[in-house]
Amino acid sequence: MQMYLGGQWVGATETMPVVNPFDGSEIDRVPRGTPADVTRAVEGLVEGARQMRALSAFDRSQLLRSVAALLKSKSEDFARTISTEEGKILAEGRAEVSRSIETLEVSAEEARRVVGEMVPLDAAPGAAGKLGFTLRVPCGIVAAITPFNFPLNLVCHKIGPALAAGNAVLLKPASDTPLAALKLVEALLEAGVPPAAIACVTGPGREIGEAICREPRIRKISFTGSAEVGEGICRTAGLKRVTMELGSNSPVIVLEDADLELAVRAVVAGGYANAGQTCISTQRLLVSEQVADRLIEALQPQVAALASGDQFDPATKVGPMVRESDAERVEGWIREAVQGGARCLTGGGRRGAVIAPAVLDRVTPDMKVSREELFGPAVAITRFADFEEAVRLANDSRYGLAAGIFTRDLDRALRFAREVDAGNLHINWSSNWRADLMPYGGLKDSGLGKEGPRYAIREMTEEKMVVIHG
Numbered sequence: 001m002q003m004y005l006g007g008q009w010v011g012a013t014e015t016m017p018v019v020n021p022f023d024g025s026e027i028d029r030v031p032r033g034t035p036a037d038v039t040r041a042v043e044g045l046v047e048g049a050r051q052m053r054a055l056s057a058f059d060r061s062q063l064l065r066s067v068a069a070l071l072k073s074k075s076e077d078f079a080r081t082i083s084t085e086e087g088k089i090l091a092e093g094r095a096e097v098s099r100s101i102e103t104l105e106v107s108a109e110e111a112r113r114v115v116g117e118m119v120p121l122d123a124a125p126g127a128a129g130k131l132g133f134t135l136r137v138p139c140g141i142v143a144a145i146t147p148f149n150f151p152l153n154l155v156c157h158k159i160g161p162a163l164a165a166g167n168a169v170l171l172k173p174a175s176d177t178p179l180a181a182l183k184l185v186e187a188l189l190e191a192g193v194p195p196a197a198i199a200c201v202t203g204p205g206r207e208i209g210e211a212i213c214r215e216p217r218i219r220k221i222s223f224t225g226s227a228e229v230g231e232g233i234c235r236t237a238g239l240k241r242v243t244m245e246l247g248s249n250s251p252v253i254v255l256e257d258a259d260l261e262l263a264v265r266a267v268v269a270g271g272y273a274n275a276g277q278t279c280i281s282t283q284r285l286l287v288s289e290q291v292a293d294r295l296i297e298a299l300q301p302q303v304a305a306l307a308s309g310d311q312f313d314p315a316t317k318v319g320p321m322v323r324e325s326d327a328e329r330v331e332g333w334i335r336e337a338v339q340g341g342a343r344c345l346t347g348g349g350r351r352g353a354v355i356a357p358a359v360l361d362r363v364t365p366d367m368k369v370s371r372e373e374l375f376g377p378a379v380a381i382t383r384f385a386d387f388e389e390a391v392r393l394a395n396d397s398r399y400g401l402a403a404g405i406f407t408r409d410l411d412r413a414l415r416f417a418r419e420v421d422a423g424n425l426h427i428n429w430s431s432n433w434r435a436d437l438m439p440y441g442g443l444k445d446s447g448l449g450k451e452g453p454r455y456a457i458r459e460m461t462e463e464k465m466v467v468i469h470g
Contacts, residue, residue, distance in 0.1 A: 001182045003031045003202045005041035007195040012037070016202070018179055021087040021353045022310050022320045030178050033203030035211035041170055041199035042141060042217050048168035048197030049140045057112050060164055064108035066191035067184075068101050074187070075101070078152060078180060085177045086151055087320040087353065088274045089311045100153040103436045107160030107453040114165055114457055121467065129470035136461040138166035139219040139241060143212045145205075145233075147224045148322050149277045151177035155184055157436070158222045159198075161456035167220070168197040172212065176322050178202045205229070213237045220460055224279075226373075227399070227445045234448075243449035243459045246442060247373040248401035249283045250431035251394040253416065255387065256290040258406035262428065264298045266404070267379060270430030272306055272357045275321050276330075276377040280402035282430040283374050284363075285381045286390050292383050296345065296361060304346040306357045308377070318377050320353035327353045330376030333368045334358055337380070340367055348378065365396055373399070387412055394420050400443030402431035422446075 002009040012031030019026050031037075052060070071078065075097045083093035116134035121127040144158035151174060162169045173181035185200045201208055209229070212218060213236035223233055224245040234242055252270070254263050270282035287295055311319035321327045331350040337360055338344050347358035358378035363370050369380045384390045394403055402424040405416045413427045423442040426433055434440055441450040449459050 001028055001030055001179060003033055003037070003182070003200050004185050005037060005199040005201060006044040016175060018085055018176070020084055021322050021324070024324075024352075027084055028179055030182070030202040033201040033208055035207060037201050037203070038170070038208060038211040038215060041201055042215050044196050045141045045168040045170055045199055046217060048194055049138065051194045052163065052166045052168055052197045053138050055166065057114060060166060061108045061111040063191055063193055064104050064111060064160060064164060067187055067193070068104035068108065070187045070191055071097065071101050071104065071184070078183060081180050081183060082152055082177075083311050083319070085179050086148060087311050087322055089316050089319045092274055096150060096153050099436055100156045103153060103156040103453065104160045106437045107156075107164045110161070110453045110457055111164035113454075114461065116463070119465070131468040131470065133466050135464040135466060136165075136458070137464060139460055139462055140167060141170060141218045142167045142220045142222060142460055143170045143172065143218045145172045145209060145212065145221065145223040145225065146174060146181065148174035148177040149274060149279075152180040152184060153436070154224050155181045157451050157453075157456065159184070159188070161453045162222075162460050163193065163197070164453065165457045165460045167460055169199070170212065170218065171198070171200040172205070172208050173200065173202065175202070175205060209233060210236060213240070222456070222459070230447065241459065243441075243451065243456070244447040245279070245440075245451060246401075246445060246447040247375075248279050248399040248442065248446050249370065249373050249397055250280050250399075250402045250404075250422075251284040251286055251397070251420075252282045252404040252430050253390045253394060253406065254285065254287045254291065254295060255390070255405070255407040255409070255412065256288040257408045258291065259408070259428070260291060260295050260298060263295065263406040264302060266406075266430040267299060268302050268306070270404075270432030271379040272303070272318050272377045273432060275318050275355065277321060277375050278432055280424065280431045280434065281375070282379055282404070282432055284370055284393075285379050286384055286393050287381055288390075289383045289385055292381065296359070296381065300345045300359055303357050303359050303379075308354050308356050309351075318357050321355060321376060322353070324353040326376065327355050330355050330374060330378065333374060334360065334378060337363060337367045337369045340364070342367065342369070342380070365393060371397070387415070391416065391419050398445040401446035402426070402442075404429055404431045
């Protein structure tokens, strides 16, 4: 496929392969864009931003509804594209398309509710008779830098709100998974989005990302990816507005009064979906010493039964990781933990980019599988003595994106909500849950700002204060 900029589909002298991570077969090639392509794209988007700002809220809403309808009509093609380039099983690819449609539909609804607020100026000394209100106006050009793990829905989470707010968008999809994003651009154009209002540049993340950060006409950057790359973007972007959705090593606490059957079911769902390549994947399972053996007895066989392999095999429950090098890293971290005293109860073996779903017990907080973001199909169990230790362990991380707890004790559930430092907190479910309309974002090194269409729109608009002097 080609990239889209300046109102046309263009190629490049150099191209990059897009491969099926299961077998390494090449499925397409995309242009290797350059910083000059970013400049060219922005030159066209300046006019696109003017056109989008001139559209009524109703028209922007209708455009997004049309995109959602087109995506629905092409859902199977999108699902197969996602599964082929990213490696998630087809059922997960289909679920991602359904969520993407929902994200666009919610963005369409929110396009009609971009409002300011009345400000009670007469409550200030000497301001009697004055009327104040705020207006929210588009930023102009929004840069959307998206990751590989949800190559359609996380694109929709940026493009949907950006267009809803009246902005033009420069999209930089992940180099491993650009095809679903490029197909979405086709759908945007088919639905009637002004050709000048959208651009998609494919190419190396470091080169393209730095050009985006240094481009003065880009007012807003929305990035999802690693904490290290996010910090670099913030350092380079200067006074641009930024939203950073970064990494995590999400803790899930299981207290001694927990419903263990529910906890096991949630951990299996939350720790191994998309081969663990989810920012809020259940990674650190903190279990009361009183119930740890019972929980493991129920968890281990269920994880062992998760077949891994070809994402298009109906029997497969856990597909390949997006790159074999990532699978090698996960395999190495598991091996390192075992050498440090942890026990691998099941899984952990590697075949190419496929890692057999693993459960580790007796993991200590200093091990990489606990301290860093694993982003792979393994859950690390650490045992604790009491609630206070569980909270301390949960907070013993530079990350703070999501956390969960299993308990029947309302008081301790509410203490968990108040005391655990995470942006998304789940009571009686794992960390790995998100409704696309909710505010979503992290604390600490997990990022800045919120996603979810309503909240992203606020991040992608500027606020003006208007005072009428009577």
